[in-house]
Amino acid sequence: MTSEGPYIRIDQVSRRYGPVRALDDLSIDIEKHEFIAILGPSGSGKSTLLRLIAGLDRPTTGRIYIKGEDVTELPPHKRGIGMVFQEFLLFPHRTVRENLAFPLRMTKETPQKIADRLAWVEGVLSLNGLMDRYPNQLSGGQQQRVALGRGLVAHPTLLLLDEPLANLDRELRQEMEVEIRRYQKQLGIPFVYVTHNQEEALSMSDRVAVIHRGRLEAYGERQAIYDRPQTPFVARFVGKSTKFAGVVDPTGGFIKLADHDYAVANAATGLHRPGMAVEIFVKNERFDLHPAAEGRAGIPCVVGDVVLRGPFLEYILETGGRERIIAVQPKRVDPLPLGASLSLSWDAGQCHVFAAE
Numbered sequence: 001m002t003s004e005g006p007y008i009r010i011d012q013v014s015r016r017y018g019p020v021r022a023l024d025d026l027s028i029d030i031e032k033h034e035f036i037a038i039l040g041p042s043g044s045g046k047s048t049l050l051r052l053i054a055g056l057d058r059p060t061t062g063r064i065y066i067k068g069e070d071v072t073e074l075p076p077h078k079r080g081i082g083m084v085f086q087e088f089l090l091f092p093h094r095t096v097r098e099n100l101a102f103p104l105r106m107t108k109e110t111p112q113k114i115a116d117r118l119a120w121v122e123g124v125l126s127l128n129g130l131m132d133r134y135p136n137q138l139s140g141g142q143q144q145r146v147a148l149g150r151g152l153v154a155h156p157t158l159l160l161l162d163e164p165l166a167n168l169d170r171e172l173r174q175e176m177e178v179e180i181r182r183y184q185k186q187l188g189i190p191f192v193y194v195t196h197n198q199e200e201a202l203s204m205s206d207r208v209a210v211i212h213r214g215r216l217e218a219y220g221e222r223q224a225i226y227d228r229p230q231t232p233f234v235a236r237f238v239g240k241s242t243k244f245a246g247v248v249d250p251t252g253g254f255i256k257l258a259d260h261d262y263a264v265a266n267a268a269t270g271l272h273r274p275g276m277a278v279e280i281f282v283k284n285e286r287f288d289l290h291p292a293a294e295g296r297a298g299i300p301c302v303v304g305d306v307v308l309r310g311p312f313l314e315y316i317l318e319t320g321g322r323e324r325i326i327a328v329q330p331k332r333v334d335p336l337p338l339g340a341s342l343s344l345s346w347d348a349g350q351c352h353v354f355a356a357e
């Protein structure tokens with residue numbers, strides 16, 4: 001490994017607990033300027049990966065490199081990594097200043113260095129005026145900033161964050177997402193952020209690693225993960241979609257829906273051949289809705305309910321079949337009335353088709 005390699009390299013790492021494969025042959029490279037989200041459902045192996053990077057646990061096989069150095073056998077305090085974990089709460093009986101100084105006292109820094117670092121972190125995280133307060137004298141957002149400050153105070157080469165915003169209400173969480181991303185860009189060190197919340201992953205990160213059952217399901221730029229999922233799991237897990245069953249017609253040119261009298265062009269004829277059973281995923285905001293009276297091809301449906309979500313409307317559509325389809329549309333004009341008869345369709349290029357599982 002040379003200094004020109006990636007800043008962090010997770011190289012074919014596996015972690016087994018008896019018969020459980022918590023992580024299975026996972027490789028990820030992270031560059032210095034990047035904000036990486038590790039996204040997956042509960043139990044997929046996210047925290048295991050973070051513990052391995054931090055040095056709180058060792059891989060069964062595989063290596064971990066930081067700036068070209070093999071750190072696989074190094075203890076946590078020699079890795080230069082900062083951590084903000086949900087369970088590492090602030091000490092309630094210590095002031096902000098004492099909370100922030102804690103990691104520096106653990107590594108026995110000089111009083112001068114501690115003072116310098118506290119001044120630095122106070123400035124970066126705008127903690128002026130808060131340093132002598134106790135945690136219960138801070139707002140939720142201020143507490144989060146102090147927790148972040150404690151992760152950053154030792155000038156780590158990398159910051160690991162494990163669902164730090166999980167307990168905040170939605171509005172504060174969204175504010176903190178923007179703030180945390182801003183700190184990462186300002187500091188220029190990688191943040192590796194574990195979450196099961198896809199909105200959080202997409203709003204903050206540069207690249208997203210999707211983990212499923214201990215395996216890396218996808219790793220790429222957030223927009224590509226959202227727009228061009230390469231596996232059914234990613235199509236299902238990232239964004240909100242509706243799944244339809246379909247079959248490729250005998251010419252190979254169309255995919256007919258199994259449960260509806262509707263067909264879309266087969267955009268990937270090489271992959272999806274005549275007679276093949278497929279599943280089609282359509283993101284809820286990619287549906288087209290037209291009044292049934294226009295007579296366009298599509299799935300006949302009626303508006304069962306309308307949910308107002310700020311600038312968007314969610315139409316709950318009933319097709320007479322089993323599924324309830326939700327179509328998301330910008331709120332440009334008055335909502336369509338309940339009971340309106342519509343035709344639901346989508347562009348062939350706007351859906352994701354996979355061989356049926």
Ligand code: ADP
Pocket residue numbers: 017020021022040041042043044045046047048049
């Ligand atoms: P996540 O953070 O995505 O929720 P984890 O990394 O905590 O997932 O867990 C991944 C898998 O490994 C789960 O099946 C979990 O039960 C298992 N696991 C994690 N830690 C241990 C352990 N110390 N002993 C046994 N199994 C574990």
